[in-house]
Amino acid sequence: MTTPRTASQPPAPHLPPPLSPGAAALRQGLPIAAVWTVTRLGMLALLLIDRIGDTGVAGEVHGLYRGWYGQLAQGSFPLGDATWQYPPGAAVVFLSPAALPWLSYFQAFVALVLLADALVTFVLARAGRHGAWLWVCGLPLLLNLPLARYDVPVTAVAVVALLALRHRPHLAGALAGIGAMIKVWPLLTLVGTRRGRSTLIVWGSAAASAGVLLGMLLTGFSHPLDFLRQQSARGVQIESLGGTALLLARKWGWPGETVFQYGAFELTGPYVAGVARLSLALSLGALCWLVLWRLGARRWNPAVPYDAAFTAVLLFTVTSRVISPQYLIWLLGLAAVCLTSRYTVLRPVAALMLPAAALSALVFPLMYDEVVAGTTLGCLLMVLRNGLLLGAALLACRRLWTATA
Known part of the structure; x- marks a missing residue:
């Protein structure tokens, strides 16, 4: 039996030395930076x-x-x-x-x-x-x-x-x-x-x-x-869910007006106090849902605290009397935390925060005059932005409940 000649074998490929954990992290972080x-x-x-x-x-x-x-x-x-x-x-x-x-x-x-x-x-x-x-x-x-x-x-x-x-x-x-x-x-x-x-x-x-x-x-x-004392005196801001409903109602004859008070543009007129109380009742309902979810939750994984926090802030955002554009900063941060875990069930909800943020920039500062005046374009922007946030909150509730209860 003859031994194959080593000269006929192809040379072994030259592999670069493996990166250290620190170098690998640096390489991955450079595009983000x-x-x-x-x-x-x-x-x-x-x-x-x-x-x-x-x-x-x-x-x-x-x-x-x-x-x-x-x-x-x-x-x-x-x-x-x-x-x-x-x-x-x-x-x-x-x-x-x-x-x-x-x-x-x-x-x-x-x-x-x-x-x-x-x-x-x-x-x-x-x-x-x-x-x-x-x-x-x-x-x-x-x-x-x-x-x-x-x-x-x-x-x-x-x-x-x-x-x-x-x-x-x-x-x-x-x-x-x-x-x-x-x-x-x-x-x-x-x-x-x-x-x-x-x-x-x-x-x-x-x-x-x-x-x-x-x-x-x-x-x-x-x-x-x-x-x-100042917080309790807040009314219904035009960017809130209730404010959007009142802006639409004004298109159909509601006699209310938009005024600048408490550092924001708010709506005044008939039924505004009722809308404000309804917002508070919905926030209380959101709190009750969170308590009910926590009592019924049975399955826990590393992403549950992230998903629950994101869902909770979403709920209190959409039921707020305000919903200023900067609220999207909170939601983007919490959505980002959810995406750090492969166990999260809120990936589609987190993705919705991107168009919601873009619409918020259109609402303020780019087209805020349209929103304050309650024009058709201003109302459309508010319906789209707030409808997106409301849909995201409901989807988050359903997915969190299904995944844990």
């Missing part, structure tokens, strides 16, 4: 153009936020200010530009919002690229609005809290409690925690952190709870 940089530069350019004259989207930072900063810096919450409708923890965000004293208030605020945006992108990219892509590509659909509102920092707190639930429940609860003191809704990130010891840990941590922050604010500032 590149798209984030390009899109945020575009958003920043839009904001700087809009900044001229301190009007439009940027005017809220220059006017309202800067004015509140001046009062808070003197140790007092805005007293009797109809536009101040935020929990006392919001003072932390409005005072935070003081950490960058070499910049103007406007510049420092935008810089901190971009930093919070980058943090959300980073933690999402570590958890799962699909979620990071939704956030990076979805937020610019709202144009320059996210950079001139304090909702991105709030969303950052909620996103980190949700992603920390599985391995760091104490941290997750503490962040949710702080977020609730800033804008209430981050507390909903805890609605889907697994029964048992985990629930006790996260809710206990949330109560402790919220209590500590509230105690500090009560000690250091005067009138921290005045927001409750």
Whole structure:
């Protein structure tokens, strides 16, 4: 028997050495970082153009936020200010530009919002690229609005809290409690925690952190709870589901009017109070549904806390008397967290947030005059945007219930 000659064998292919985990993560993250940089530069350019004259989207930072900063810096919450409708923890965000004293208030605020945006992108990219892509590509659909509102920092707190639930429940609860003191809704990130010891840990941590922050604010500032009086006086904003119904009713002879009050355009006239009460009743119904779901849930997987939080915020968004365009920032962040898990059942719901965000940008700022005037185009935009959100909420409820109950 003859042995085959080694010279006739083809040479072994040269394989590159395997990438280290860090290098692989860097290679996967570079496209996300590149798209984030390009899109945020575009958003920043839009904001700087809009900044001229301190009007439009940027005017809220220059006017309202800067004015509140001046009062808070003197140790007092805005007293009797109809536009101040935020929990006392919001003072932390409005005072935070003081950490960058070499910049103007406007510049420092935008810089901190971009930093919070980058943090959300980073933690999402570590958890799962699909979620990071939704956030990076979805937020610019709202144009320059996210950079001139304090909702991105709030969303950052909620996103980190949700992603920390599985391995760091104490941290997750503490962040949710702080977020609730800033804008209430981050507390909903805890609605889907697994029964048992985990629930006790996260809710206990949330109560402790919220209590500590509230105690500090009560000690250091005067009138921290005045927001409750202003919040209770809110009416029906034109961008809400009830507002859309009233705008359509005006086409058929309803005699109501649109007025600017409490820092927003609201509807006044017959039946408005009834519509406002109906919105509150629907929010109470959403709370009852969430309690019923939690009592009936039997199957838990790693995505259930994410899906439950997204569903809860969707429900309270569509039943709100407001539904401002910046609410889509919250929904995009929570939808992105859902996409970090392969177990999520809300992929189609998360995808609906992209057209909803694009429609919200058309509503405000691009065609807000049409919406305020209640023209046919303005009504059509509101029907499409709010109909999409309502459909997404109902679909989320059905899919979450089916997957867990």
